[in-house]
Amino acid sequence: MELSRNGAGSLRKNRSGFGRTLRKCVEHRYLLFMLIPVLAYYLIFNYAPMLNLETGGILMAFKQHRLTKPFSEWNWVGLKYFEMMWRKPDFWLAMRNTVFISFARLLFEFPMPIVLSILLNEVARTKLKRFFQTVFTFPNFLSWILIVGIMRDLLQVDGVINGIMTAMSGNQPYNFLANSEVVSNYLMLILSNLFKGIGWGSIIYLASISGIDPSLYEAATVDGANRWHNIIHITWPGIRSTAIVLLILQCGNILNGGFDQIFNLVNGVNRGIIETIDVYIYRYAFQQSMNQSFAAASGLFKAVINFALLMAANGLARRMGEDNLF
Amino acid sequence: MKKIRTRNTLVAILLLSALLLASCGTAAPTASSSPAASESAATESAAASTEPAASESTAPEAMEEMEISISVWDVQNSFPEGDMDEIAKMVADKFKVKLTPVNVGWGDADEKYNTWAASDQLPDVIGAIAHVGQARYFQWIEDGVVRALPADVSKYPEAAKLLQLPEVTAYQVEGKNWFLPRATYGDPAWWAMDRGLIVRKDWMEKLGIAEPVTEEDWINMTTAFAKKDPDGNGKDDTAGFTPQAAWILTSQGWPGFGYTDTRWMKGEDGNYIQPISGEKTFTMMKFFRKMYQAGGLDPDFATLENNQALEKFAAGKTGVLGRQTSPKHLKAVMDAWVKVQPDKDFADSVMLMSGPKVEDNYTRFSEMSYWSESYFNVKVDDAKMDRILQLYDWLYSKEGMYAMMYGIEGKDWKMENNAITLLTPVDEKTGLHTATSVLYPFTSAMGYLAAWTGDLVQYEDPSIPDTIRNMAVKERDMRVSTWKDPQINWSVQAINVPEKQEMAAVKFGDDWVKFIMESKDKNEDELYKAMKASWDANGYAAAVEAVTREAVAKGY
Numbered sequence: 001m002e003l004s005r006n007g008a009g010s011l012r013k014n015r016s017g018f019g020r021t022l023r024k025c026v027e028h029r030y031l032l033f034m035l036i037p038v039l040a041y042y043l044i045f046n047y048a049p050m051l052n053l054e055t056g057g058i059l060m061a062f063k064q065h066r067l068t069k070p071f072s073e074w075n076w077v078g079l080k081y082f083e084m085m086w087r088k089p090d091f092w093l094a095m096r097n098t099v100f101i102s103f104a105r106l107l108f109e110f111p112m113p114i115v116l117s118i119l120l121n122e123v124a125r126t127k128l129k130r131f132f133q134t135v136f137t138f139p140n141f142l143s144w145i146l147i148v149g150i151m152r153d154l155l156q157v158d159g160v161i162n163g164i165m166t167a168m169s170g171n172q173p174y175n176f177l178a179n180s181e182v183v184s185n186y187l188m189l190i191l192s193n194l195f196k197g198i199g200w201g202s203i204i205y206l207a208s209i210s211g212i213d214p215s216l217y218e219a220a221t222v223d224g225a226n227r228w229h230n231i232i233h234i235t236w237p238g239i240r241s242t243a244i245v246l247l248i249l250q251c252g253n254i255l256n257g258g259f260d261q262i263f264n265l266v267n268g269v270n271r272g273i274i275e276t277i278d279v280y281i282y283r284y285a286f287q288q289s290m291n292q293s294f295a296a297a298s299g300l301f302k303a304v305i306n307f308a309l310l311m312a313a314n315g316l317a318r319r320m321g322e323d324n325l326f
Numbered sequence: 327m328k329k330i331r332t333r334n335t336l337v338a339i340l341l342l343s344a345l346l347l348a349s350c351g352t353a354a355p356t357a358s359s360s361p362a363a364s365e366s367a368a369t370e371s372a373a374a375s376t377e378p379a380a381s382e383s384t385a386p387e388a389m390e391e392m393e394i395s396i397s398v399w400d401v402q403n404s405f406p407e408g409d410m411d412e413i414a415k416m417v418a419d420k421f422k423v424k425l426t427p428v429n430v431g432w433g434d435a436d437e438k439y440n441t442w443a444a445s446d447q448l449p450d451v452i453g454a455i456a457h458v459g460q461a462r463y464f465q466w467i468e469d470g471v472v473r474a475l476p477a478d479v480s481k482y483p484e485a486a487k488l489l490q491l492p493e494v495t496a497y498q499v500e501g502k503n504w505f506l507p508r509a510t511y512g513d514p515a516w517w518a519m520d521r522g523l524i525v526r527k528d529w530m531e532k533l534g535i536a537e538p539v540t541e542e543d544w545i546n547m548t549t550a551f552a553k554k555d556p557d558g559n560g561k562d563d564t565a566g567f568t569p570q571a572a573w574i575l576t577s578q579g580w581p582g583f584g585y586t587d588t589r590w591m592k593g594e595d596g597n598y599i600q601p602i603s604g605e606k607t608f609t610m611m612k613f614f615r616k617m618y619q620a621g622g623l624d625p626d627f628a629t630l631e632n633n634q635a636l637e638k639f640a641a642g643k644t645g646v647l648g649r650q651t652s653p654k655h656l657k658a659v660m661d662a663w664v665k666v667q668p669d670k671d672f673a674d675s676v677m678l679m680s681g682p683k684v685e686d687n688y689t690r691f692s693e694m695s696y697w698s699e700s701y702f703n704v705k706v707d708d709a710k711m712d713r714i715l716q717l718y719d720w721l722y723s724k725e726g727m728y729a730m731m732y733g734i735e736g737k738d739w740k741m742e743n744n745a746i747t748l749l750t751p752v753d754e755k756t757g758l759h760t761a762t763s764v765l766y767p768f769t770s771a772m773g774y775l776a777a778w779t780g781d782l783v784q785y786e787d788p789s790i791p792d793t794i795r796n797m798a799v800k801e802r803d804m805r806v807s808t809w810k811d812p813q814i815n816w817s818v819q820a821i822n823v824p825e826k827q828e829m830a831a832v833k834f835g836d837d838w839v840k841f842i843m844e845s846k847d848k849n850e851d852e853l854y855k856a857m858k859a860s861w862d863a864n865g866y867a868a869a870v871e872a873v874t875r876e877a878v879a880k881g882y
């Protein structure tokens with residue numbers, strides 16, 4: 001009797017919970033409506049290719065890919081391509097590069113849009129603020145091909161930078177674009193990525209800053225706070241939760257490392273330093289051996305690790321009492 | 327009212343979703359938007375059948391017009407916007423074809439083809455490719471990406487001659503030919519001129535440099551070109567040696583170090599190796615490393631693209647250019663030169679040289695009588711294959727070659743005393759005839775679709791000045807008669823083992839470039855040891871073993 005009463009109560013509770021969710025969905029139907037394109041994007045471009053058995057999908061990593069034969073005629077090879085991946089030193093080199101480059105990005109690139117948004121927020125004149133914002137955001141709309149073209153003109157041996165450096169120091173020109181020095185290559189990657197993305201990255205922080213109640217600044221100023229105090233005690237706490245969420249998302253991208261930028265900058269000399277997993281996969285799939293199955297195995301491995309890192313970062317943020325994704 | 331609104335919202339959501347899904351679906355390929363071969367009902371049968379359609383003596387007027395998608399490097403140059411030129415019209419009428427260009431560049435052809443092969447989007451004629459004997463050649467055949475040529479090609483006499491060459495039949499699979507070779511030289515020994523060094527003779531004289539003999543001499547000369555202001559403009563803006571691309575370094579550009587190229591050769595221990603990985607190449611690379619450290623090797627050599635090296639040389643910014651040195655290629659350098667330095671005579675200012683002789687003799691660059699091939703999409707049916715073969719056969723013939731090289735007989739050229747006389751306008755400044763590709767853009771890329779026409783006729787080509795031709799002929803005759811032939815066994819190159827595919831990502835050339843540029847204090851032996859270990863771990867050792875095993879089994 002007791003049990004059935006509890007059971008009925010739980011059912012009622014579930015029903016009311018479901019009903020409440022449904023009601024909320026109806027209430028926010030226009031917001032949910034806006035979510036549909038995003039969901040469709042992920043379904044069509046991320047999940048459908050993985051599950052598309054006509055072209056192999058995720059199972060391509062476990063079968064021997066044949067170019068024109070139907071999937072059913074491909075031979076099962078088990079973990080052959082994962083074993084091959086495990087044995088290949090160049091895979092681990094690409095893996096190491098990806099991790100190192102991503103951590104360097106986390107360390108040096110991630111904070112920069114935050115700094116820029118705070119600085120922009122401190123510009124008092126609206127027109128000047130908009131001008132700077134436009135200047136910093138514009139490079140985001142240039143393609144990497146174009147940016148690398150500009151970089152070549154600037155950085156090649158007889159380029160502008162070397163011209164200035166050799167004129168000032170009298171030393172031999174330095175080949176920025178083709179060398180195997182870690183520091184020089186990482187600097188090139190980080191600075192060019194900042195040039196392209198810092199303005200765009202700061203938009204989300206500027207939006208968060210605009211949500212901070214202006215009366216807080218007024219009250220603090222009345223209490224004798226200077227600009228620095230305002231930044232530390234009002235602006236930063238106001239954008240911290242946004243920064244944490246973006247940091248967690250960034251952790252899920254650790255093995256991505258940036259394809260377009262590196263694909264356009266990699267060459268025979270710096271390959272060992274800057275080739276990332278994505279470029280490596282592309283190389284195996286389309287440039288040299290056309291080994292699609294091997295490329296699929298490497299891609300799957302990368303996706304699993306990325307997912308694990310995302311979960312770990314999210315769990316860590318939750319334990320530290322910060323905002324998290326789910 | 328509320329219900330109606332909810333229903334409307336739902337309908338809107340469903341419509342939007344359907345629209346999104348529909349727009350992302352796979353559309354049927356069309357000739358204008360996709361490089362895919364034009365559809366054929368006989369896709370399956372085309373792969374299996376090797377007999378041409380019955381069009382033995384069909385006159386052009388009785389033939390049905392056929393659309394053929396063609397891809398070769400920069401093919402778009404042959405099909406500019408606007409009306410077709412006279413030769414394009416003549417070809418279209420003669421073969422009743424509508425040719426659709428599918429462009430690929432020199433740098434991206436392989437990637438594009440790989441992507442199109444994976445997505446079933448290849449054009450009818452896949453012409454910008456040089457992979458015979460490589461892993462992808464066999465993969466495309468095994469996977470049914472390309473079709474075989476007809477067994478009986480007697481209807482196409484020019485093509486038939488080429489298909490009987492031993493270096494073509496060596497690559498037959500299942501007893502069938504799978505490609506048409508891009509004919510390059512009647513005599514393969516003439517490949518000797520496809521690598522070489524063009525040196526600024528006037529700079530040598532100005533700086534008082536005698537003809538270099540030893541490795542040290544060469545390093546000194548290139549360093550002087552880079553540092554002693556040979557052009558006298560008071561600026562530090564010249565380089566010593568600039569290779570057209572990094573592969574010139576290993577591919578017999580400096581032939582005095584022995585055979586250092588990529589063809590599989592029998593080593594002293596009986597194993598078949600790619601000499602680019604061997605000790606001779608190591609010796610040569612130490613030489614380049616020294617030259618680089620001394621400042622003689624162009625510091626930009628690793629990142630030069632396309633014709634940058636040629637342009638640098640033509641503009642007087644480098645003293646030694648590493649590239650092809652046959653008449654056609656020398657003329658290409660001269661054409662660029664006269665634009666920048668019209669007052670300085672090209673032939674008087676340069677000379678051809680060969681680098682230091684480290685071994686007892688120089689070793690020639692050697693290739694088959696063709697370089698690169700044309701393949702045909704498996705969707706091309708027998709009727710279309712027949713039309714394509716007719717077109718190729720004509721392009722291989724003298725009639726076709728002359729049309730591509732010189733234009734229309736009687737209007738642009740005439741035959742006098744068994745030699746061609748050009749009738750095309752002459753540029754007053756340069757004294758050169760207007761290029762045929764300017765008069766008839768169709769000839770620019772189509773001129774090398776079937777054969778490297780410019781290479782085949784270059785020793786007789788009247789558009790090339792005698793001074794240049796004589797320079798090249800003298801050098802060619804010397805090389806052919808005195809230099810060592812590497813004796814490449816083409817059957818060994820044709821060996822098909824999976825290990826070759828697994829080592830496809832090993833980049834010997836890239837690693838050597840890195841070796842040259844590594845800092846001075848690094849030990850060369852250790853660097854080489856590490857490189858060899860990396861190549862072996864990435865599949866080279868297994869490939870050496872497999873190729874050797876197969877070669878021994880086949881008695882090569």
